[in-house]
Amino acid sequence: MARINDHPNSWRKNLTVLWFGTFMAGIGFSEVMPFLSLYVDTLGNFSHDQLSLYSGFAFAATYLVTALASPFWGKLADRTGRKLMLVRASAGMAIVFFLMGLVTNVWELIGLRLLQGVFSGYISNANALIATQVPKSKSGQALGTLVTGNVSGTLLGPLLGGILASLFSYRVTFFITGFLLLSVFFLTLFLVHEDFKPVAKTMMLSTRGVIKRLTNSKLVFGMFITTMIIQAANNSIAPILALYVRQIMHNSATTTFYSGIVAAVPGIATLVAAPMLGKLGDRIGTDRIIIIGFFLAIVVYIPMAFVTNIWQLIALRFLIGIANASMLPAVQAILAKNTPFEVTGRVFSWNQSFQAMGNVAGPMIGSVISSEFDYAGVFISTAVLVVLNLILVYNNTRVMRKNRA
Numbered sequence: 001m002a003r004i005n006d007h008p009n010s011w012r013k014n015l016t017v018l019w020f021g022t023f024m025a026g027i028g029f030s031e032v033m034p035f036l037s038l039y040v041d042t043l044g045n046f047s048h049d050q051l052s053l054y055s056g057f058a059f060a061a062t063y064l065v066t067a068l069a070s071p072f073w074g075k076l077a078d079r080t081g082r083k084l085m086l087v088r089a090s091a092g093m094a095i096v097f098f099l100m101g102l103v104t105n106v107w108e109l110i111g112l113r114l115l116q117g118v119f120s121g122y123i124s125n126a127n128a129l130i131a132t133q134v135p136k137s138k139s140g141q142a143l144g145t146l147v148t149g150n151v152s153g154t155l156l157g158p159l160l161g162g163i164l165a166s167l168f169s170y171r172v173t174f175f176i177t178g179f180l181l182l183s184v185f186f187l188t189l190f191l192v193h194e195d196f197k198p199v200a201k202t203m204m205l206s207t208r209g210v211i212k213r214l215t216n217s218k219l220v221f222g223m224f225i226t227t228m229i230i231q232a233a234n235n236s237i238a239p240i241l242a243l244y245v246r247q248i249m250h251n252s253a254t255t256t257f258y259s260g261i262v263a264a265v266p267g268i269a270t271l272v273a274a275p276m277l278g279k280l281g282d283r284i285g286t287d288r289i290i291i292i293g294f295f296l297a298i299v300v301y302i303p304m305a306f307v308t309n310i311w312q313l314i315a316l317r318f319l320i321g322i323a324n325a326s327m328l329p330a331v332q333a334i335l336a337k338n339t340p341f342e343v344t345g346r347v348f349s350w351n352q353s354f355q356a357m358g359n360v361a362g363p364m365i366g367s368v369i370s371s372e373f374d375y376a377g378v379f380i381s382t383a384v385l386v387v388l389n390l391i392l393v394y395n396n397t398r399v400m401r402k403n404r405a
Helices: 010-031 033-041 048-080 082-100 106-118 122-133 136-167 170-191 207-213 217-236 238-248 255-284 286-304 310-337 341-372 375-396 398-404
Strands: none
Touching: 010 033, 010 082, 010 122, 010 136, 010 170, 033 048, 033 106, 033 136, 033 170, 048 082, 048 106, 048 122, 048 341, 082 106, 082 122, 082 170, 082 341, 122 136, 122 310, 122 341, 136 170, 136 255, 136 310, 207 341, 217 238, 217 286, 217 310, 217 341, 217 375, 238 255, 238 310, 238 341, 238 375, 255 286, 255 310, 286 310, 286 375, 310 341, 341 375, 375 398
């Protein structure tokens, strides 16, 4: 059974290393996104429809496999330790990225993107390891800090990827990303410490047994759905964001530049706000923080549909970043505070599966809504998603409010 590390400050050292690891993992996953479809185009002579189809396969493949593979890795983490899963994920990602730079056709690339999903789990296991080591009273602050690693890496990744691809080539960029992830492997192997007592395979709980160990399974599974809807809402506008900027700016020559700013602003706000909101949640209640975040998101998404200039959109996107800083870290903290140590790996891996499903569903929702209505309709539908999520979370956190009273 896992137990908290004997040294009261050991989790702080792990948090520092894992922050860097999740930062690099965020860069690794997002760095190739700006040119993935362009890379696909170099692997054959495709029609416009074929290029769109293969690019979509390449993008979605990783998330689909992640959703399926995460529960397996979570169960293994509870039996063998979270550090081993961190080492496995970082080594696997490094190898896959090296190989992506060597592919000769689109099916090899799609196959490796599928394999990348198999080697998922670094971020979820980093969350699980910190959740099992940090005192419950500080879990909001610690997990809020940890989430900024992935957010900032995801924020800087596309910029770094674009620069590297421009200076070198698509293939060299994959190699460089592989080296970055290899550094994560060595740092994790030598600097992350986990006091873990392996659980015999015969003593492992079944899925039903894990659910029985949860003191509030309704709350935990409600947080899974919440994670999926948050990710779907955040990603629903991804397919049309640059097009919306172009529409607002009336096909200005600076559309690409401002599209990058609009895309990056929420990440900057989340990076700044998440640790502070996590600490505040530990003091006044994490459930209060997440509900405030939902209200803020609803208030912000609706006017986004009616902006008349780019600066209005940038300001509203900044506020969305603050809302995000109060939602996803709060979900992680609520899971940490309501999950026994011995099943933390599986609970966080299940949450990652729902997050991956949201990553797949969000762009699909946005594409369908924008084609049936218009760009403004995507923001309105996203606000509706957030309202449904608010109702779900308010009902599921009723017990937390009663206990606090």
